[in-house]
Amino acid sequence: MxxxxxxxxxxxxxxxxxxxxxxxxxxxxxxxxxxxxxxxxxxxxxxxxxxxxxxxxxxxxxxxxxxxxxxxxxxxxxxxxxxxxxxxxxxxxxxxxxxxxxxxxxxxxxxxxxxxxxxxxxxxxxxxxxxxxxxxxxxxxxxxxxxxxxxxxxxxxxxxxxxxxxxxxxxxxxxxxxxxxxxxxxxxxxxxxxxxxxxxxxxxxxxxxxxxxxxxxTAVMTGLACLAWRRADYLTRLACRLTALTTVALNGRAAHFDARLFEAKPHIGQGEAAAWIRADLSGRTDSSAQRVQDRYSVRCAPHVIGVARDALSWIRRDIENELNSANDNPLIDPDDECVLHGGNFYGGHIAFAMDALKVAVANLADLMDRQLALLVDDKFNHGLPRNLSGSTGERAAINHGFKAVQISASAWTAEALKLTMPASVFSRSTESHNQDKVSMGTIAARDCLRVLTLTEQVAAAHTLATVQAATLRLRDSALPMPPAVLTEFMKMSATHSAFVDEDRALEFDLRATADWIRAGAAPLYTDLASAQGQTGKYDG
CATH class of the missing domain: 1.10.275.10 (Fumarase/aspartase (N-terminal domain))
Known part of the structure; x- marks a missing residue:
């Protein structure tokens, strides 16, 4: 960071x-x-x-x-x-x-x-x-x-x-x-x-x-939950950045993120996401936009991301309460000098938090996958080349750009969505029916980390595709350059994957970008104040 x-x-x-x-x-x-x-x-x-x-x-x-x-x-x-x-x-x-x-x-x-x-x-x-x-x-x-x-x-x-x-x-x-x-x-x-x-x-x-x-x-599930929270928090902020870049690439409407819309439906996380997207699109006019309303995966992005943002607040609360608890059995109270036999080892709060978080994160994967699908499809991308191929002239006929990347992103998304089955409802009676109701918190946390990894892979694919698409849009149109925060993000992404003008294997570009995302290395907004005027506090 x-x-x-x-x-x-x-x-x-x-x-x-x-x-x-x-x-x-x-x-x-x-x-x-x-x-x-x-x-x-x-x-x-x-x-x-x-x-x-x-x-x-x-x-x-x-x-x-x-x-x-x-x-x-x-x-x-x-x-x-x-x-x-x-x-x-x-x-x-x-x-x-x-x-x-x-x-x-x-x-x-x-x-x-x-x-x-x-x-x-x-x-x-x-x-x-x-x-x-x-x-x-x-x-x-x-x-x-x-x-x-x-x-x-x-x-x-x-x-x-x-x-x-x-x-x-x-x-x-x-x-x-x-x-x-x-x-x-x-x-x-x-x-x-x-x-x-x-x-x-x-x-x-x-x-x-x-x-x-x-x-x-509960230290294993709680330790894993700390890592999961940080990665999920970063993905929500990255999804906002990629939504803004998708809007630029599709020549979409910044008006979908008008503050008045989110004052009328005042979920805090939703308004926060909209403010970040709005800041990234600062100064953009919609005079050349192709549609009166962009498709849901763009127009409703704050509503999807906002669910995760709001969930992260109570999930943090529950993780930190568990982290700062005495959670073994029995407890030895040195003040009242008594032994307390109970069940503080039960990881129900972490189990539920991780089950909820993996659903919210998988929805981010689905959102980014749908945006990516719009970008590569020349029926919906408003004039961009098919599959975002950067090839021109005679060789354009044999180049396929991001066709396979979109297929892979769809596979990763499907796997992430499949893993959202809650672990906490699969309690099993164990240990001679003494442990007859158990939390499955560690399985939920491991599932969540796997969903995060898959979603980071989708985000890597989407990052490469949106940068390619925005580059193509700006190259082939008279549109003004996007705000500095987006152009700087595009430059940083390009250090992991150069513009695709001729088909090449993108595995290692994707791996490098996914590692970059998992490390939280790209500067992104951290709070509402940091988005004001596209200046202020950024965090990776």
Whole structure:
């Protein structure tokens, strides 16, 4: 991104210097702060307030007091799940956390990428730092060191039903802390024990409940949701830019984005999207427009994008509430000195948020795919060459421009739309009917990330096509140049894919552009004020 974040202990502000660290403990952590660690190299520090450390230590001490008094605490001196009625002999209580960690080492599927792994680790650290989990300070400190040294557990993505938390994938975080299984460090896959020894980090010997505290929570789905939110937010802003460029390319009407229309239907996100498109088309007149009304995929673009913009506001709220929650079981309250047996590990809010987000994002894919279809079709593109071919003269007969790109974009869109089936309604009874209603939050989050990837591919295709189409329109007509923000965007896009005057394989152009989009690298409007007069604050 073009702007970096500087974070103090109460808030975050965009300023012109790189964020070096975020503070965990005794404060709320923001979604942007998780992204700063996961995507931009920031480190983590534990809050240095004495009261924060004292609270953590009181929680661990109270748990030890409970055990010494002979109290029964689930998962500490009982079996797990359906085996909660099984008493664990005192001599084996210390061995129980290690057993939990080991038997959950059964994940499958692809492994989480670096940014996702870091987001998961920060989410888990922040939850444990609330002081309701009964863990020692040493655990928080060691997890912080792994994050800062980029000792990354190799976490399989599949195997969680989202309650009792993300048990299986988080077992790989617990395993790294105790020096078991494999980790990635400095680009190499190695035994965790070897990396810890090399870095001088002592492997943890898990205390009672610490295995359960690490694993029995929503950190995987929440970490993935943080990444998904950022990518979806960027796609909504990019869809506005591409709609403006499509309007130019189709010689369409800027009047469809008149502010008065959106004052009459005052959804905030819809008005925001319209304002960004309007800013990109600033100064454009409709005197040469071909139709009284453009087709829905152009005219109604703010109404489509606005749904996603408004959804992002409540989705952020729910992600950050989950991120800043104590979400394991049982909770250890060091203030009231009690053990609270409950179900905070249930990931229902993240599951619903990710199900909703993937629908909103897939609609962006559909919108961009429909705009692309108009651009390549000479029956609807108002005089542009068939399939946006840039070839002229005799060779025009054998050139096909963006024909195949449009077919591929349609395939990616169809797959994104297919994946909008909600995961949260597919609860399955598991673990001897103890976990008989589960959230499927992690599956929803993984689905959402896949929909985002497909939509970014559609956006890449649409970016190449709209730039090609606008270039052709401006080349072959007497229309004035579009505003500077659009011409600058066209120039930036051209660094990833040159004008297509002769057919060529566009795979690597598309891959480079999709990577550019996923990184959020193109400057786009960030708020309503930034769009005023086509100047102000931009963000990639």
């Amino acid at each position: 073009n702007e970096m974040y500087n974070v103090d202990q109460t808030t975050h502000e965009k300023v012109g210097k790189t964020l070096e660290h975020i503070v965990v403990g005794a404060r709320r952590v923001t979604l942007e702060e998780v992204l700063a660690v996961a995507e931009r190299g920031a480190e983590v520090r534990l809050a240095d307030q004495a009261a924060f450390r004292e609270r953590i230590e009181r929680g661990a001490h109270y748990l030890r007091t409970c055990l010494a008094s002979g109290a029964t605490v689930y998962g500490v001196n009982t079996g797990y799940g359906d085996a909660c009625e099984v008493s664990v002999p005192p001599a084996l209580v210390a061995s129980l956390p290690l057993q939990l960690t080991r038997y959950h080492g059964c994940g499958m599927g692809e492994y989480l990428e670096t940014d996702a792994t870091l987001a998961v680790m920060v989410a888990r650290l922040n939850s444990l730092a609330h002081g309701y989990s009964g863990v020692r300070w040493e655990l928080l400190d060691t997890l912080m060191q792994l994050i800062n040294q980029r000792v990354l557990p190799r976490i399989p993505a599949e195997g969680s039903v989202g309650a009792s938390g993300d048990l299986t994938p988080l077992s790989y975080v617990a395993a790294a802390l105790i020096g078991e299984r494999e980790v990635s460090h400095r680009g190499q896959l190695r035994a965790a024990s070897d990396v810890l020894a090399e870095l001088g980090i002592a492997p943890l010997v898990l205390a009672p409940k610490e295995g359960l505290a690490l694993m029995n929570g």
